[in-house]
Amino acid sequence: MTDVALIGSASETGVKLRRPDLSEDRIRRRYAAERRFRLYGMLAIGFAVFMLGFLAVTVVLQGYTAFWQTRIVLDVNIDPAEVDPQNTRLPESLWQGNYQAVVREALRSLFPEVESRGDRRALNDFLSNAAGDAVRRMVMENPALVGTTQRVEVLAADEIDMLAKGRIDRDVPATDRPIDDQQLGWFDKLEAEGRIVSSFNLDFFTTGDSREPEQAGVGGALVGSLLTILTAIILSLPISVAAAIYLEEFAPKNRITDIIEININNLAAVPSIVFGLLGLAVLLGFFGLPRGAPLVGGMVLSLMTLPTIIIATRAALKAVPPSIREAAYGVGASKQQVVMHHVLPLAMPGIMTGAIIGTARAMGESAAVLMIGMVAFIVDIPTSITDPATVLPVQIFLWADAPERAFVERTSAGIMVMLVFLVLMNAAAVVIRRRFERRW
Amino acid sequence: MARAAHKAQLTADDGKMDTSGMVLTNANVKPAVAPRPGEEPKMMSRQVNVFYGQKQALFNVDLDIPSRQVTALIGPSGCGKSTYLRCLNRMNDVIDGCRVTGDIRLDGENVYDPKLDVVMLRARIGMVFQKPNPFPKSIYDNIAYGPRIHGMAHDKAEMDEIVQTSLERAGLWNEAKDRLAQPGTGLSGGQQQRLCIARAIAVSPEVILMDEPCSALDPIATARIEELIDELRENYTIIIVTHSMQQAARVSQKTAFFHLGVLVEWGDTEQIFTAPRDERTQGYITGRFG
Numbered sequence: 001m002t003d004v005a006l007i008g009s010a011s012e013t014g015v016k017l018r019r020p021d022l023s024e025d026r027i028r029r030r031y032a033a034e035r036r037f038r039l040y041g042m043l044a045i046g047f048a049v050f051m052l053g054f055l056a057v058t059v060v061l062q063g064y065t066a067f068w069q070t071r072i073v074l075d076v077n078i079d080p081a082e083v084d085p086q087n088t089r090l091p092e093s094l095w096q097g098n099y100q101a102v103v104r105e106a107l108r109s110l111f112p113e114v115e116s117r118g119d120r121r122a123l124n125d126f127l128s129n130a131a132g133d134a135v136r137r138m139v140m141e142n143p144a145l146v147g148t149t150q151r152v153e154v155l156a157a158d159e160i161d162m163l164a165k166g167r168i169d170r171d172v173p174a175t176d177r178p179i180d181d182q183q184l185g186w187f188d189k190l191e192a193e194g195r196i197v198s199s200f201n202l203d204f205f206t207t208g209d210s211r212e213p214e215q216a217g218v219g220g221a222l223v224g225s226l227l228t229i230l231t232a233i234i235l236s237l238p239i240s241v242a243a244a245i246y247l248e249e250f251a252p253k254n255r256i257t258d259i260i261e262i263n264i265n266n267l268a269a270v271p272s273i274v275f276g277l278l279g280l281a282v283l284l285g286f287f288g289l290p291r292g293a294p295l296v297g298g299m300v301l302s303l304m305t306l307p308t309i310i311i312a313t314r315a316a317l318k319a320v321p322p323s324i325r326e327a328a329y330g331v332g333a334s335k336q337q338v339v340m341h342h343v344l345p346l347a348m349p350g351i352m353t354g355a356i357i358g359t360a361r362a363m364g365e366s367a368a369v370l371m372i373g374m375v376a377f378i379v380d381i382p383t384s385i386t387d388p389a390t391v392l393p394v395q396i397f398l399w400a401d402a403p404e405r406a407f408v409e410r411t412s413a414g415i416m417v418m419l420v421f422l423v424l425m426n427a428a429a430v431v432i433r434r435r436f437e438r439r440w
Numbered sequence: 441m442a443r444a445a446h447k448a449q450l451t452a453d454d455g456k457m458d459t460s461g462m463v464l465t466n467a468n469v470k471p472a473v474a475p476r477p478g479e480e481p482k483m484m485s486r487q488v489n490v491f492y493g494q495k496q497a498l499f500n501v502d503l504d505i506p507s508r509q510v511t512a513l514i515g516p517s518g519c520g521k522s523t524y525l526r527c528l529n530r531m532n533d534v535i536d537g538c539r540v541t542g543d544i545r546l547d548g549e550n551v552y553d554p555k556l557d558v559v560m561l562r563a564r565i566g567m568v569f570q571k572p573n574p575f576p577k578s579i580y581d582n583i584a585y586g587p588r589i590h591g592m593a594h595d596k597a598e599m600d601e602i603v604q605t606s607l608e609r610a611g612l613w614n615e616a617k618d619r620l621a622q623p624g625t626g627l628s629g630g631q632q633q634r635l636c637i638a639r640a641i642a643v644s645p646e647v648i649l650m651d652e653p654c655s656a657l658d659p660i661a662t663a664r665i666e667e668l669i670d671e672l673r674e675n676y677t678i679i680i681v682t683h684s685m686q687q688a689a690r691v692s693q694k695t696a697f698f699h700l701g702v703l704v705e706w707g708d709t710e711q712i713f714t715a716p717r718d719e720r721t722q723g724y725i726t727g728r729f730g
Contacts, residue, residue: 253536321573323569323571323573324573324575324576325534326531326534326567326569326573327569327573327574327575327636327639328575328585329531329534329562330529330531330562330566330567330568330569330640331562331563331566331585331586331589331639331640331642331643332559332560332561332562332563332586332589332590332643333559333585333586333589334559334589337589341585341589342575346576
């Protein structure tokens with residue numbers, strides 16, 4: 001009725017009445033556009049999944065063998081002349097015994113044909129220079145073993161480890177191989193006798209770095225990372241949350257707070273090396289804190305995570321509905337009570353997310369901690385936050401730089417350990433986050 | 441129920457009001473601000489101006505709120521009635537760039553006195569909001585929060601008592617007594633709003649401000665809230681902002697009409713709805729604008 005009247009009046013006055021275009025073609029084009037849009041999204045996700053999968057598969061394939069370690073089974077005659085020349089059987093004396101020599105002797109006894117000095121050295125290359133440690137450990141536990149013959153699994157050298165894991169191509173000319181034909185023959189003989197065994201490499205997780213790949217582990221870096229990150233969280237979380245709450249809830253909105261806000265946002269974009277230099281100049285140079293210590297690393301990383309957590313916290317505080325604040329003000333809560341009792345608990349999940357993101361970034365950070373000396377070659381596992389230490393990403397960087405073939409798999413294994421460490425930390429953060437959410 | 445029907449009838453009649461009513465009003469002119477002799481108003485405002493930054497939202501509002509009655513603030517959107525309401529318990533303090541001048545008194549005490557503690561003021565003047573906004577906590581904690589921060593209960597038993605009386609007064613006890621530990625956000629809209637009223641009365645305020653308390657509710661829940669307001673009138677001074685003129689007519693004894701930041705007219709509800717003195721009031725209540 002109305003339509004007719006409208007059209008009538010429109011034609012009368014000569015004004016063209018505009019109606020929606022309902023043509024098939026238009027609808028088809030709209031559907032096509034929507035399908036295309038969805039396709040772009042799926043392509044993007046597919047690409048991301050492919051890249052991640054590719055990365056994960058490469059790292060795992062490269063590195064999984066590092067979790068196994070090749071050992072050589074030898075019947076070691078624990079010769080008192082070598083391990084306890086003074087014949088005292090005291091722990092101090094036994095500790096200093098030449099176990100490497102005993103192990104070498106045991107290996108040589110398997111190959112009586114090896115005579116020349118050069119060949120003997122080539123045979124000795126089968127053994128890690130820590131091969132004697134297994135025997136030492138046995139003797140320290142039970143001094144009565146001195147003078148007896150024991151079957152011991154001793155650590156193989158990294159080249160033998162690589163050969164056993166199939167990482168050395170036998171088809172390349174001997175001159176291009178770290179293992180010559182003669183050594184290959186010995187290896188095959190040992191393997192045929194069942195003396196080449198492979199077992200889970202627990203030492204990889206418990207030992208520190210080493211120049212010898214077969215002795216190098218991530219234990220030191222793991223502990224270093226843990227101490228560093230803990231320091232960083234303990235420092236940055238309370239400071240940044242307090243700063244964010246003050247800026248968001250209490251600070252007057254004026255020029256000074258504007259400048260502070262802009263600077264915090266800029267701080268999030270500052271390259272980490274700059275924070276490292278700051279730590280070097282101020283913490284090490286001015287305050288004289290110990291070089292390469294998790295304490296200093298944590299302080300530098302906390303500086304780096306501050307802006308991230310502050311920004312996330314402010315966003316989370318802003319996201320709390322104003323109706324909740326009004327409700328609390330309405331029953332006569334003071335500003336501080338409104339923030340502490342209502343706003344902060346509701347913002348907690350968001351704050352935790354920010355903290356996770358900030359910590360994850362700090363966890364993978366290497367440039368900043370390089371500058372304050374956490375890049376040094378450190379064999380000992382740190383026991384406190386003032387001991388020199390290194391962190392996982394730096395450890396990976398150091399290994400990636402090493403020339404030995406065996407460090408390749410250790411680099412990948414280090415990456416895996418770091419990723420697992422990250423996943424565990426994030427999982428812990430998610431659990432904490434859930435707990436905060438459930439309280440409401 | 442019969443009473444509500446009667447009031448609704450009254451309002452329906454308002455729409456058909458003719459000019460004879462106008463004549464009657466004009467013949468019966470009273471000063472706009474005149475507290476009844478012998479009865480001090482609970483709240484009193486004089487020359488109240490409110491500015492949001494450069495923009496002025498209220499102009500020279502003079503209004504008296506009588507004790508233990510319901511005062512309705514009506515007017516078209518953006519007329520300043522909510523702004524005025526929020527001046528009374530200084531809720532506008534939390535809005536950046538909001539400035540209030542003039543004199544607002546609660547029992548003769550200046551609300552904007554710099555020495556006055558805002559927290560204590562808000563404990564004396566409770567507030568119920570447009571959208572039900574229970575805390576995301578249990579029903580019990582929703583009620584107990586106010587008494588807890590004001591140190592009103594010394595042990596669990598006293599707190600239980602406060603919670604129970606508040607819920608009873610808000611007419612929610614029977615529905616909520618078995619689920620006190622469940623979150624207040626799990627209640628229906630109307631129940632949530634009654635929970636908010638219970639939360640407001642838990643701190644024993646003298647005045648309750650209600651900012652369109654029924655605008656998010658269905659008619660049945662609205663009727664319950666209106667009944668509740670009528671009951672609460674015995675103990676509390678209530679100021680209610682509403683968009684519904686029927687509601688104003690049903691629940692209030694006094695009505696104030698705001699338009700463009702100016703308090704156009706206020707007086708007994710019956711008078712405002714049957715014999716408004718101002719043309720703008722007449723225009724609004726007969727539905728010609730707003």
